Structure formats: C-alpha cells, structure tokens
Amino acid sequence: MIRLTVLYNLPPGQDEDAFLEWRLGEHQEANMALEGVVASEFHRVLKQERGGGGGYRFMTTVDWPDRESFERGFYDPGVQAKLEKDLERVSDPVMFVSECLVRERSETGG
Template identity: 65%
Template sequence: MIRLTVLYNLPPETDEEEFLAWRLGEHQESNMSMPGVIASSFYRIYGTWTGDPPPYRFMTTVDWPDRESFGRGFFDPHVQAKLRDDVQRIRDAVFLISEELASGSVSESRE
C-alpha cells in the first residue's frame, strides 16, 4: 500500500468552521474520487507525546493499493491542477509518500 500523508496548518485569517465544512464535504469527496484511491482519512492533531504544542493542526491520509495506481491517480494532470488550487487554503504543508512494509491489528496479535 502507498500512503500520502499531508500535515498542515491553516492561515491565521481562515474561518476554521468554514474550512472544516469544505474539507469534510467537497474535499473529502474529491480525495475519494481520485483514480485508484482505496481510503482517505482526515484528522485534527491535538497533541504530542512530549506535551509540546504540535507543529501541525491537521493531517490527511490517502491510500492506494500500489505504486502504479498511486502514480496514475495522484500525478494525473487534473488531480495536480486541483491540488494547486486546494493548497491555497492551507499553509506549512508537508506531503509525505510512504510504502507500507508491515501491518497488524490488535486482534491479530492476541490470537
């Protein structure tokens, strides 16, 4: 599995309620409609293990089954054009692309 993780903040002048309405509606639908996407989640970051303020306020993850489908979906010219517009709503964005090497669940580890 390939996962795109985006960590970000909002510009100070942003109405957070308005942003959340867009992010949980239109933008979530847009993420899920990218070619090959199998899952997309959105998170509000509320802390760090050290207790320090987190450097980012929000996180989005988007998953594809493999590198080929990720490349076709994420780098599609229409997706990239929309992304250029969408990133205008956020600031300090970090885009991480990772490949899953292992996974598990609590139920699997207790069997």
C-alpha cells in the same frame, strides 16, 4: 499499500468552521474519487509528542493499493492542478509518500 500523508495548518484569519465544512464535504469526496484510492482519512492533530519543528493542526492520509495506481491517480495533470488550488486554503503543508512494509491489527479492533 502507498500512503500520502499531508500535515498542515490554516492560514491566519482562515475561518476554521468554513474550512472544516469544505474539507469534510467537497474535498473528502474529491479525495475518494481519485483514481485507485481505497481510503482517505482526515485528522485533527491533538499534540506533537517529540521532535520536529512547529506543530501541525491537521493531517490527511490517502491510500492506494500499489505504487502504479498512486502514480496514475496522484500525478494526473488535472489532479495536480486541483491540488495547487486546494493548497491555497492551508499553510505550511508537508507531504510524505510512504510504502507500507507491514500491517498488523490488534485483536481488540485497533
């Protein structure tokens, strides 16, 4: 599995309620419509435990089953153009692309 993780804040003066309406609606639907996407989650960061620079307020993750489908879906020119426009709604974005090497789940549903 390939995961794109994006950490970000809102620009000063951004209406958080309007942002959340867009992010939980239109933008979530767009994430799930990307070629090959199998999951997308949106999180509010509650706190940063250790290290790193300034804190981040929000986190998005988007998952693809393999590197090939990630590259086809994420690096599509239309997707990249939309990403540039969407990034205007946030500040301080940091993106990570990672490959899952092991995945286990607890028996208690975690």
